[in-house]
Amino acid sequence: MTPRERRLREQGQRRQLILSSAREMAEAEGWDFVTTRRLAERIEYSQPVLYQHFKNKDAIVHAVALEGFGELAGALHAARARHADGDPLEALDAVARAYLAFAAKGPVLYQAMLTLDPGVAAAPEDGHVAPRPVLDALAEIRLAVEPVADGRDPELLTEVLWSTWHGLATLTWGRRLRPDLTEERLAALTGILTGPAARLG
Template sequence: MTPRERRLREQGQRRQLILSSAREMAEAEGWDFVTTRRLAERIEYSQPVLYQHFKNKDAIVHAVALEGFGELAGALHAARVRHAEADPLEALDAVARAYLAFAAKGPVLYQAMLTLDAGGAAASGGAADAEQAATPQPVLDALAEIRLAVEPVARGRDPELLTEVLWSAWHGLATLTRGRRLRPDLTEERLTALTAVLTGPAAQVG
């Protein structure tokens, strides 16, 4: 291993340690209690070393959120592939259950992904970066998994539109369930009903 390769590996390890520690602190106390000062103390780095990897806390939360979307895409993919030979509605229902299970298992991570201002443009710098960062690849990967489950039941309708509507609905169910606004014992029934409504015959107008 060359000195440069070793240096890059060490930089990657430090970056991952920062992200892992931030996630652990947030899970224990919430994101409001994650500061760059406390994080530097936890990992025994100076703040200047931490700032070599991340501009500020928002940049850390943004990176954690992207990690989360990567993990979500993996969970959705596993559910979709596992039910690939099943009835398409059953496969979509499995992806829906995997989504809500992911949100329920890691609520603080999910908050970073879809609730907090993750500082995408501000963390990376200017308007050009903002446009590029508007839909990062891990987010696209997660949406692609939903769309692949939606396409077989789209019945000639726009699968991208159905994907966006389902994603919005799943997020709403996850958020309301987490906030104890919905009865948790009916989660699966809600998902089944939602899938049936959104993928059934298009409503007739007039």
């Protein structure tokens, strides 16, 4: 290994340590308590070293959010792949369940992804392209939607499902919805979007 390769590897390890530590701190105390000073103390690096990797806390949250979207894409892909040769509605249901399970398992990570860093999930406009992990997660939803779109715009249906799943995840985490009815809500949503009434007009 050359000195340059070793230096790049060490930089990558430090960067990942910063992100992992930030997630751990946020999970324990919430994002409001994650500061660059406290984070530097936790990982036993000086703040200047931390700033070599991230300009500020927002940049750390942004990087954590991208990690989260990558993990979400993986979870959605695994759920969809398990039903690749089966009923498309079952595949869509599995993806929906995987999405809500991901949000419920890591609400602090989910908050970073879709509340604290809105720029990551912003829709492309004026030539702006969303980061690859975000596009990958949306692609998994779309791939589950396309077989049941029945001639309708799959991209529009993907946006409707994503926004609805996000609402369900957020309201459930905030204890505004009864958690024991999650499956019934998902079934009702799928029925609304794919049932006979949805095809009228």
